[in-house]
Amino acid sequence: xxxxxxxxxxxxAQWCSDCRRTKAxxxxxxxxxxxxDLEADPAAADVAREISGRxxxxxVVYPDATHxxxxxxxxxxxxxxxxxxx
Numbered sequence: 001x002x003x004x005x006x007x008x009x010x011x012x013a014q015w016c017s018d019c020r021r022t023k024a025x026x027x028x029x030x031x032x033x034x035x036x037d038l039e040a041d042p043a044a045a046d047v048a049r050e051i052s053g054r055x056x057x058x059x060v061v062y063p064d065a066t067h068x069x070x071x072x073x074x075x076x077x078x079x080x081x082x083x084x085x086x
Contacts, residue, residue: 008031010034011047029086031080058070
């Protein structure tokens with residue numbers, strides 16, 4: 001991803017409970033993000049795998065080009081605070 005603004009991108013799927021939890025957390029915190037549905041766009045799974053080096057989801061990519069794979073809510077919140085997004 002080449003977003004130079006404050007955009008967060010999350011790769012996930014509806015069947016994935018960790019994806020639903022992370023999506024609900026971002027929604028609940030009022031964080032703007034781009035959601036890439038891997039069921040609707042299977043080719044995006046290759047992009048997520050290139051970013052993370054793994055097949056696990058969700059993959060959350062932050063504006064500073066770092067990422068989390070299957071992050072806990074605490075991991076996401078700490079990263080958002082570190083980026084001054086919360």
